Amino acid sequence: MTRIRPLALAALTLPLLAGCGLFGGGKSDEYQRTKSTREQPLEVPPDLTSPTYDDRFAIPDPKASTSFSTYQQGRAPGAAGSGPVNLAVLPPIANARVERSGELRYVVAKAEPGQAWPVVREFWLDQGFSIAREDAAAGILETNWRENRPPVETDGIRGLVSRALPGMYSSGERDRFRARIERGAEAGTVEIYVSHRGLEEVFTSTLQDSTRWVPRGGGTDRGLEAEMLQRLVLKLGEPTRKSEPVRMADAKPGPASVAGTSQGRGAAPAASGAQNAVLQNAGAGPIVLNDGFDRGWRRVGLALDRVGFTVEDRDRSKGTYFVRYIDPDASKVDNEGFLDKLAFWRPAEKSAAPQFRIAVAEAGSGASSVTVQDSKGATDTSATGKRILSLLFEQLK
Incomplete structure (x- = not known):
């Protein structure tokens, strides 16, 4: 066995140790120099100013002591970063507002019926509806x-077909609105x-080869009604020139309200636990x-609109709505065939x-009472009269 002598090993080790010093200091020295260099702040050029920083999202020091008084100072209106963001959310409109009395909502506008009519008509056209x-x-x-x-994100073949032929796919939902203007x-x-x-x-068979239209979610979406009312207020409050934006300083808030709504004139909301309506006898x-x-009167008028009655006339002084009861047949919505449309010689069916x-x-x-009368003003006790009362009660209760 060959052994390496200690003197020879020492002679070989010394040159290696000396060679490390030829390439400068170790890594620890380099880290120290880098650290000291990065600690120097950046200098701002003479023609620029130091940027300002927003401390709203600053992470607090976990080691710092916090008291309730310090928290209140941070939440004060004048504290840095606590100012509200100036966004045009629910801008006040001077000549229109949404009145709210309990669950009843409607728009009150400073205008004559002849002035409001074309604006409301244009509003529905702007929303993509036809009259x-x-x-x-x-x-x-x-x-x-x-x-x-x-708006549903689609990709692949369905997305390509939907963009090329928008009518190829159907959502299976239909909506219609009715606006009623009163003095x-x-x-x-x-x-x-x-x-x-x-x-x-909805499908009418297990094979899913036939469908029919039925009322969706009870037939009425109160949220959509409230949304359209708010949009209508903005439409009524538009300036004369559409190119001119609505100036927030010129708009005056309406009566005391919450988010653009207020209680009706002298009408208190229903007491907690009280029934809104009772169908007697x-x-x-x-x-x-x-x-x-x-x-x-307002509640009954809105109930008639929601059910789909044809309101031909009304006399508020006598508390009377003149209506025709046409049972809405949802299965006939958009169910007219191509040949039916070509049969222009066929007279339109008139409802009797x-x-x-x-x-x-x-x-x-x-309190107030609601009754159904025939065309001569006598109380109607027929099956149709009871059906009308039942439909109204479903909306009023």
Whole structure:
């Protein structure tokens, strides 16, 4: 076995140790120099200013002591980073507002009916609807059924086909709205009520080869109604020139309200736990509302719109709505065939629905009653009259 002598090993090791010093100091020296260099702050050029920093998202020091007084100072209005962001959320409109009385919402605008009518009509066209019914004498504008197509991200073949042929895929949902304009209780104002009806397409067989349209979610979406009312307020508050943006300083807030709404004139909301409506005499009527005449009149009018009654006329002084009851057949929505459309020689079918009167009257202190009458003003006790009361009660209860 060959051994390496200690002297020879030492002779070989010394040159190696000496060689490390030829390439400068070790890594620890380099880290120290780098650290000391990076600690020097950057100099700002003479023609620039130091940038300002927002400390709203600064991470607090976990070792620092915090007291309630310090927290309050940080939340003070004048504290740095605590100022509100100036966004045009629910801008106040000078000549229109949303009134709220309990669950009832409607728009009050400073305008004459003839001035509000074209604005409301243009509003529905701006929303992508076409007008199906215009009755200026009754103050009613009703849209056609329109498919509700939410923005859904699609990719692959379906996304390509959807972009090339938008009508290839259907969402299976339809919406229509009705706006009713009435003279306001205050001189020079109008009240505008908006009602919604929704349908959805469902399969009628296990093979899923046939469908029909049924009311969606009870037929009425109160959230959509509230959204359209708020949009209508913005439309009514637009400046004369559309190119001119609405200036926030020029807009004056309406009456005391919360998010653009306020309680109705002298109408208190229903007491907690109290029933909004009671259908008496085992469905034969009348319907007793826990509201006075003014609010009861508005509630009945909105219920008629939501159910789909054709309101031909109304007389608020006598508390009477003149309506025709046409049972909405949802299965016939957009169900007209191509050959039916070509049959222009065929006369349109006229509805022979009889006329009814919906009477609203005072029924004691803070209450009102709703009855169904025939065309001559007598109480209607027929099966159709009970059906009308039942439909109204579903909306009023």
